[in-house]
Amino acid sequence: MSSNPHIGPWRTPAQGHLTTDANGDLKTDYSRWRLVDEEGRQTWRYLESDVENQEWPQSVADKYHLGMPTGLPELPEAKTPLKAAENGLSFFSHLQLEPGNWACEYGGPMFLLPGILITYYVTNTPIPPEYATEIKRYLFARQHPEDGGWGLHIEGHSSVFGTCMNYVALRLVGVSEEDPRMIKARGLLHKFGGAIYGPHWAKFWLSILGVMEWEGVNPVPPEIWLLPDWVPFAPWRWWIHMRQVFLPMSWLWSKQWSHPLDDLTRQLREELYTQPYSSVDFAAHRNSIHEADNYYPKTWLLNAANEVLVRVWNPYLRHPSIVKRAEEWTWELIRMEDENTKYAGLGPVNNPMNMVACFIHDGPDSYSVRQHRERLNDYMWVKDEGMLANGTNGVQVWDTAFITQAIVVAGFADEPKWRPMLTKALEFLDDHQLRENVPDQEKCYRQHRKGAWPFSTKDQGYTVSDCTAEGLRSTLQLQEMHGFPKLISEQRLKDAVDCLLLMQNPSGGFSEYEITRASPKVEWLNAAEVFGGIMISYDHPECTTASVTALSLFSKFYPKYRADEIRAAKQKAVGHIKHVQRADGSWYGSWGICFTYAALFALESLASVGETYETSPDSRRGCDFLLEKQQADGGWGESYLSSSTHQYVQHEKSQVCQTAWSLLALMEAGYPHKEPLERGIKLLMSRQQRNGEWLQEAIEGVFNQSCMISYPNYKFYWPIRALGLYSKKFGNAELV
Ligand SMILES: CC(C)=CCC[C@@H](C)[C@H]1CC[C@@]2(C)C3=C(CC[C@]12C)[C@@]1(C)CC[C@H](O)C(C)(C)[C@@H]1CC3
Numbered sequence: 001m002s003s004n005p006h007i008g009p010w011r012t013p014a015q016g017h018l019t020t021d022a023n024g025d026l027k028t029d030y031s032r033w034r035l036v037d038e039e040g041r042q043t044w045r046y047l048e049s050d051v052e053n054q055e056w057p058q059s060v061a062d063k064y065h066l067g068m069p070t071g072l073p074e075l076p077e078a079k080t081p082l083k084a085a086e087n088g089l090s091f092f093s094h095l096q097l098e099p100g101n102w103a104c105e106y107g108g109p110m111f112l113l114p115g116i117l118i119t120y121y122v123t124n125t126p127i128p129p130e131y132a133t134e135i136k137r138y139l140f141a142r143q144h145p146e147d148g149g150w151g152l153h154i155e156g157h158s159s160v161f162g163t164c165m166n167y168v169a170l171r172l173v174g175v176s177e178e179d180p181r182m183i184k185a186r187g188l189l190h191k192f193g194g195a196i197y198g199p200h201w202a203k204f205w206l207s208i209l210g211v212m213e214w215e216g217v218n219p220v221p222p223e224i225w226l227l228p229d230w231v232p233f234a235p236w237r238w239w240i241h242m243r244q245v246f247l248p249m250s251w252l253w254s255k256q257w258s259h260p261l262d263d264l265t266r267q268l269r270e271e272l273y274t275q276p277y278s279s280v281d282f283a284a285h286r287n288s289i290h291e292a293d294n295y296y297p298k299t300w301l302l303n304a305a306n307e308v309l310v311r312v313w314n315p316y317l318r319h320p321s322i323v324k325r326a327e328e329w330t331w332e333l334i335r336m337e338d339e340n341t342k343y344a345g346l347g348p349v350n351n352p353m354n355m356v357a358c359f360i361h362d363g364p365d366s367y368s369v370r371q372h373r374e375r376l377n378d379y380m381w382v383k384d385e386g387m388l389a390n391g392t393n394g395v396q397v398w399d400t401a402f403i404t405q406a407i408v409v410a411g412f413a414d415e416p417k418w419r420p421m422l423t424k425a426l427e428f429l430d431d432h433q434l435r436e437n438v439p440d441q442e443k444c445y446r447q448h449r450k451g452a453w454p455f456s457t458k459d460q461g462y463t464v465s466d467c468t469a470e471g472l473r474s475t476l477q478l479q480e481m482h483g484f485p486k487l488i489s490e491q492r493l494k495d496a497v498d499c500l501l502l503m504q505n506p507s508g509g510f511s512e513y514e515i516t517r518a519s520p521k522v523e524w525l526n527a528a529e530v531f532g533g534i535m536i537s538y539d540h541p542e543c544t545t546a547s548v549t550a551l552s553l554f555s556k557f558y559p560k561y562r563a564d565e566i567r568a569a570k571q572k573a574v575g576h577i578k579h580v581q582r583a584d585g586s587w588y589g590s591w592g593i594c595f596t597y598a599a600l601f602a603l604e605s606l607a608s609v610g611e612t613y614e615t616s617p618d619s620r621r622g623c624d625f626l627l628e629k630q631q632a633d634g635g636w637g638e639s640y641l642s643s644s645t646h647q648y649v650q651h652e653k654s655q656v657c658q659t660a661w662s663l664l665a666l667m668e669a670g671y672p673h674k675e676p677l678e679r680g681i682k683l684l685m686s687r688q689q690r691n692g693e694w695l696q697e698a699i700e701g702v703f704n705q706s707c708m709i710s711y712p713n714y715k716f717y718w719p720i721r722a723l724g725l726y727s728k729k730f731g732n733a734e735l736v
Pocket residue numbers: 241242245347348349391392398455464466467512531542543591702703704709
């Protein structure tokens with residue numbers, strides 16, 4: 001048995017009511033799961049008690065998210081686009097949750113769950129048995145059947161990162177190394193050369209777990225946080241996600257802390273390498289990386305810096321007093337991040353790392369560790385395949401803003417039937433607008449956030465430019481255009497505008513979380529290997545265009561407020577949008593797949609400043625690009641490979657989401673010819689089920705060019721919006 005006192009309960013499957021799935025793996029009783037939504041904080045609860053289970057019936061949303069039959073009725077056949085939109089909305093309305101938001105799975109990346117499980121393990125946090133049971137199922141469901149491995153994300157090729165981390169994850173939730181699927185995975189890992197060929201983050205986590213030596217990990221010195229602010233590559237200038245991951249990572253690296261060896265980790269040490277652990281020369285493998293993982297090779301500059309750190313700085317110059325100062329300062333920043341996010345963290349990578357740091361610094365049963373322990377649940381999600389880790393603590397504000405807009409654009413906002421739903425959505429937006437800046441904003445390098453909307457919830461509390469723009473737009477649509485109660489005061493709308501205006505870069509473009517703080521040359525220090533374009537905040541077409549569209553709408557209702565500044569900001573932003581339009585008329589989308597997604601935002605924003613197909617050659621080129629890509633069945637479909645190759649790659653099958661995006665882009669641009677649009681609309685209608693829903697197709701979103709992420713609610717609100725807008729523009733004749 002393991003010496004970890006908590007390994008016992010980990011290995012015990014959920015008590016009672018277990019069945020087995022098609023693979024013969026244990027499965028919990030899905031009728032006992034409930035999604036709890038407390039002011040947008042979403043967690044899954046498993047009801048052990050029969051009485052509780054009876055008294056608290058499963059909602060339609062619970063059933064839907066769990067992949068169980070919802071029992072929702074067949075609807076009258078939709079022969080017209082508007083009826084199809086209405087049927088879609090009718091289905092989707094059942095998924096709204098009590099606080100007014102919509103929830104969804106937010107999976108895709110395959111490197112999040114292992115970090116969380118390693119954190120549970122090394123902090124002696126017992127993992128609920130029902131979690132363990134479902135995590136096993138999920139990871140096996142996502143194992144590539146051909147080679148037994150896992151990739152960076154669910155659609156990606158097997159890599160050392162994916163395979164090694166998920167193999168470890170499965171071992172931590174109690175799967176035997178003799179399971180044939182584990183034998184296969186291990187075989188692949190060994191073929192890759194073993195865990196020493198993993199990227200930096202894998203090596204870091206394995207060292208924390210105590211199954212790799214710290215000499216094998218490239219240095220992450222906290223001393224870099226002592227650099228004066230004016231230094232062009234000082235960490236406060238990095239992209240927020242890198243900065244906040246690098247922060248606890250550097251503190252932990254400095255401590256060179258590892259979980260004490262126990263039976264399980266002793267075994268793992270023998271399973272992860274192709275030779276006995278004691279004979280591995282870890283230091284010699286600091287830079288080893290398999291080509292399957294080497295998406296973005298380290299530059300010569302970074303390699304040189306690492307050599308200096310390892311050979312000169314660490315052995316000779318790293319004075320204990322500097323180390324102490326660096327550790328104290330990084331600890332202070334870790335603490336501030338925890339307090340500013342109520343321990344929810346920026347995301348599912350830095351949050352578990354912060355928890356490990358708290359465990360070491362504050363002690364195993366400290367307040368901070370207990371808070372983190374609770375908060376990790378916010379990242380977990382259950383679906384038909386089992387339990388996974390979401391990419392954020394939810395998609396609450398983002399989805400709620402867009403469903404609101406879809407209803408408005410489709411022309412349903414004044415129908416009494418939908419007003420209670422919209423009122424609740426507005427209440428949610430009201431509740432989650434950020435009302436104050438974080439305390440000591442400058443000290444912890446945070447961007448102004450008063451007036452902003454976050455992507456998920458106010459607890460997470462990070463401003464995002466396009467989330468602010470979409471929140472503002474939805475609020476204006478409801479409050480100003482459709483007579484909803486003015487829950488969000490004029491002053492708060494102005495706060496949102498103030499916040500947006502502070503987010504514009506000198507280029508005219510907008511990044512997501514912060515203005516750009518450093519030169520793109522800092523990318524030379526990108527140590528992650530698996531992600532590209534991660535070191536600084538870049539301009540993104542979506543963020544830029546969404547800001548323009550929202551500012552345009554705001555000025556319609558408040559023409560006097562900061563009029564000159566808004567005009568100037570928009571003009572500069574539009575200049576930027578035109579500057580990044582490619583010769584073929586397209587835009588590269590950073591956060592959705594890919595050119596169709598960016599076209600939607602770009603063409604809409606151009607239209608918001610009066611540039612349409614008829615009046616603007618740029619808008620026309622954007623439309624022509626899309627028209628060229630329409631598939632024979634009338635739909636659009638773009639492969640996720642567009643994002644990594646930066647070239648449009650057709651999906652073998654047209655996709656509901658990309659069809660809706662393209663149609664909306666064309667219609668917003670005022671493309672005048674009905675024929676291609678009608679074919680697209682027919683495709684959307686043909687994919688709709690009789691109960692109004694659309695089924696899940698290929699993955700929709702992306703980040704860092706290489707990693708895909710799911711937006712399951714896109715398949716609802718984008719088609720609803722496209723169908724509704726079509727009927728507004730071209731009438732509502734029967735199409736089937
Ligand atoms: C490499 C690391 C740290 C991985 C953790 C995952 C995060 C970096 C990802 C997960 C979700 C993610 C893609 C997200 C975004 C940034 C990067 C995130 C947070 C933003 C906020 C960028 C702006 C976008 O328009 C949009 C609002 C859609 C997304 C939302 C999710």
